Amino acid sequence: MNDLLLRALRAEPVERPPVWFMRQAGRYLPEYHEVRAKVDFLGLCRTPELAAEVTLQPLRRFPFDASIVFNDILVPPAAMGLDLAFLKGHGPKFNDPIRGVDDLGRLKAPSIERDMPHVLETIRLLVAQLEVPLFGFAGAPFTLAAYMIEGGGTRHFTRTKSFFLHHPVAFQRLLDLLTDVVADYMVAQIEAGCAAVQLFDTWAGALDPEDFRRFALAPAARVLERVKGVPRLYFARDAGPYLRWLPETGADALALDWRVPLDQARAALGDLPVMGNLDPEVLYGPEDIVRARVRGVIRAAGPRGHVFNLGHGLLPTTPIASVAAAVDEVRAWSWAREG
Template identity: 45%
Template sequence: MSPLFNDVFLKACRSEHVPYTPVWFMRQAGRYQAEYRSIREHYSFFEISRHPEVCAQVTRLPVEKLGVDAAILFADIMTPLKARGLKVEIVEGVGPVFDRPIRSGADVAHWKPLDPSQDLPYVLETVDLLHSQLDVPLIGFAGAPFTLASYLIEGGPSKNYHQTKAFMYAHPEDWAALMDDLSAMTLDYLLAQIHAGAQAVQLFDSWVGAVSEEDYRKSIAPAMNRIFSKLKETEAVTLYFATGAGHLLTEWNKLPVDVLSFDWRTSANDLRRLGITKAVQGNLDPALLLAPQNLLRARAQTLLDQFQDRPGYIFNLGHGVFPEVKEKTLRALADFVHTYTSQNKPEARRFQTGQS
């Protein structure tokens, strides 16, 4: 690892002092980049992951082009399920689609367990390559049990998750078995990424905001506690992400996780009111990336001002970058966050005004 390694992101995750606010973007590798589009002319989405040199290049691109403070492994949350023999395809404009949605515990019983070193050696090789290539931390990731279950039960993306929640209500024993299976798989997958060199891991629970606080506490939190408790035994920092899940933040705050994500529906005042004590990341509305530059900068500055005196803040989007965003917009935003916060940290203001 480079002696010039930039660990500002890791320090912010641990709520330690940082010289400026670190920034990275959800889905910071993708179709908005010309280089990525060129690579996709030769490799399908899943094929990229199977070629470590190519996957490492795609993962590095945002660091090299945008100047962000962390890289996130390029992969898909379906990768471990596909490696277990489940038939899933990424349909352009739709998302992951399963040919046989599960309807009972019997549909899960025949799944083979995941052995990351045997089933996903190319992912671990990519992590190992990036560990030596990057001068910023690498975030490994996996899908969280509820979100994976939602795709498995719905057969693909959903607007309401009625089938998923109906399964949870009508088949509580099968649901518990499914959560046990997916949490064990997710944990093994993340531990393998950490062992290969990932300094942080993020759980994407993108659609868990569809459930109530009571249902989360009863039917989902036990699995998340198991995962984060075991990850806590490693040196990696942990992050938890969902969208539209502000009502679950008090439950998340009880989990042994380092960083909580929040989106534009939740404000800094909401975090204070809810007594959220962990480090946080968010929450710029990604739609602002298409707004006039002066408005984007003003909204980013307002957000940064709200967190300038709070330890443990990482600038990010409330959801992911989408294809219409211009690369130069993201680069300018990352530069602005770095410059503005390095000049406006409390200690910098004291120095500038001659205070001791």
């Protein structure tokens, strides 16, 4: 088993940073589209053999040092009773979002084994085949709550903020329910064989400082406090202004987006391991620039406690050659040489 990732997440000496990419399985690969031609997105997520196949596809092309199970962060809210659909060109949508306090009564506390068995079976299939560590993941309570209230992606979060400003007690009740569900879900993924887990707080950066600490950080910390035994990462997109608070989650490492210079992150976070943080759109540039930017990220992060990744997921039209060049540049790095 390649343990470079796990050593880096423990801030042990490594010869080079490990590399993997968020959304490394997916729409930029033609072989993914061959699978998707047979099944819709949710059907793919809910069919362990297909989800495992899609998870493995990028590792056949690129020598990544980790894998991440193919799934979606909105699977738990769907298991809680909401009607989830994925619309072509529009992304995820809940057909029956939470729009009032009374709607909370429609939600149930799901059984992971009964209501999301496909995720655990996918993990078991992958662990039997992989030679690199497998990441499990979940959406953080605030991000899931925002999706459930807005009904899908949004730019302004007007409904979510109106809900927690008018109904703070009910909103906290929703966060508490999600905290329990997400913690149980992550624990189940570890028990199925995941070697690390990541908590995605995609929408946390939409909050002001007071609400960020109350509604994003606090629930995330409660989730991670219940998740033990493997490295736990927290990723809050657009949360650079709150960098100094992120260790309050208790995460073993922090995934950072491209808006945070990693040398500044080091100054703020000390020895806490970090993951990131190449801008995904740099991969649309010429190869020499891609390689130079990769080297810049590595130098800024320093020799210990760094996992090379993007600052967010690979985009659907990312050139495959650029992914190959970026991975090759990371793997060619040597701290013994560059020192």
